[in-house]
Amino acid sequence: MNKHIIVRLLCVPCLSMLMLCSTGCSLFQPKDQSVMAQAADEHKALQPAVMEDAELTNYLQSVGDRIIAAAKQLDAQHIGPPAHFDKSQDNKWMFSDQMKFHLVNSKTLNAFTTGGEHMYIYNELFQQCQSEDELAAVMAHEYGHVYCRHVAQGMQHQMETLVAGALVGGAAGYALGGKDNKLAGATAGAGVGAAGGQFLNMGFTRKDEAQADEYGFKFYTVAGWRPEHFADFFRQMIKMGLDTTPGFASDHPTLASRVQAADKRVKELGADVDKNVKPPIADDAKFAQLKARAAQLAKTLPDDKSLQNSQKLAQALPRSCITPLEQDDAVQARQQLADQAQQSQSSGSKKKKKKTAE
Numbered sequence: 001m002n003k004h005i006i007v008r009l010l011c012v013p014c015l016s017m018l019m020l021c022s023t024g025c026s027l028f029q030p031k032d033q034s035v036m037a038q039a040a041d042e043h044k045a046l047q048p049a050v051m052e053d054a055e056l057t058n059y060l061q062s063v064g065d066r067i068i069a070a071a072k073q074l075d076a077q078h079i080g081p082p083a084h085f086d087k088s089q090d091n092k093w094m095f096s097d098q099m100k101f102h103l104v105n106s107k108t109l110n111a112f113t114t115g116g117e118h119m120y121i122y123n124e125l126f127q128q129c130q131s132e133d134e135l136a137a138v139m140a141h142e143y144g145h146v147y148c149r150h151v152a153q154g155m156q157h158q159m160e161t162l163v164a165g166a167l168v169g170g171a172a173g174y175a176l177g178g179k180d181n182k183l184a185g186a187t188a189g190a191g192v193g194a195a196g197g198q199f200l201n202m203g204f205t206r207k208d209e210a211q212a213d214e215y216g217f218k219f220y221t222v223a224g225w226r227p228e229h230f231a232d233f234f235r236q237m238i239k240m241g242l243d244t245t246p247g248f249a250s251d252h253p254t255l256a257s258r259v260q261a262a263d264k265r266v267k268e269l270g271a272d273v274d275k276n277v278k279p280p281i282a283d284d285a286k287f288a289q290l291k292a293r294a295a296q297l298a299k300t301l302p303d304d305k306s307l308q309n310s311q312k313l314a315q316a317l318p319r320s321c322i323t324p325l326e327q328d329d330a331v332q333a334r335q336q337l338a339d340q341a342q343q344s345q346s347s348g349s350k351k352k353k354k355k356t357a358e
Ligand SMILES: [Zn+2]
Pocket: 141, 142, 145, 204, 208, 209, 212, 320, 321, 322
C-alpha cells in the first residue's frame, strides 16, 4: 500500500476520532452523558443542513413523540435489551422533550442517529416514503438505536480497538522510524493502527440493525401504525434495486431478511394485530402535501459554504441505517472530506516546519 493511500485511509477515521473524543468520552465505559455531548457536538456541524420550517419540524416531531410515548410504555413494562436497563444509567432523558428528529436537506437516501438527543431523517428518504407508515417505521428504527444504547456500545468497541491498534501499530511504527526519527515513526504507526481499528468500527453492526428493527417494530405497533406496513419502505427499496449486496458480504442485514423478520412479527401478533391501530397524524393527502413543501423548501434554501459542508458531512456519515448498498454519493463525500483533512494536515505540518526554521 503506498503512502498516499495510507494517508487517505487515516484521514476520515481521524476526522471522526476527533469528533468522537472532542468531548472527553471515557475509555471503555462511555456513559450516556458522553454520548449526548458527542451527539450535541456533531449536531453543531450538521445544523446548517437541517431544514428549519415550523410545519415540517412540528410534523416530524409529532410522529417522533408518538414513537417515544410508546417506548416509554414499554420501558415501564421492563421490555428492552439489557443495555436499556443498565442500572448505572438513568433512562429519563430518552423520553424527554429534548429528543429531536431533524429533517436534513440532503439528496442522500439515509436516516441516522448519533445516539444522544438527535435523530436525522434525510429529505431524499422523506421524498421516497409513500405514506406516514413508511416514515414512522424508519423513525421508530432510529429511536430503537437510542433505546438500545447502540452508540455507547459502538464507542466502547471503538475505544477498545483503538487502544489495541495504537499499541500494535505504535510498536511497528517505532521499529520503522529508524534511530533518527523514532518518535515521529511511533506516532505515525499509532495513527495507522488506530485508524485501522476505527475504520472497521464505523457505523452500527448487523446485530444492532436487527435489534433496532425488533424494538422499532414494537414502538411502531404500540404507537398505533399498522404493523403489516412496518416493512413497506424496505419492500420499496428492494424494488428500487437497493438490496444487491449478499448478506454474508455486508455488515447490514439484507433488506429481504428485514422484511421477513417484520412479517414474522406481524404473524406472531395474531388476532392482536389491529389492537392499537389509530389514524395516522397525516393522512395520505396531507403527507403528499408535506413532502411537496419539503421538496420546494429544499430548492430555496441558501446554498452557502457552511450548508455544503454540513451536507457533505451528512452524506459521509458512516453507513446508512437504510440500505446495505454503499451509495456513490456517500463514498464520494467521504473521499472529499478525507482529501480536505489531508490538505489541512499537510498545510499544518508545512506551517510547523516553517516556524521551526525561523
Ligand atoms: Zn439503523
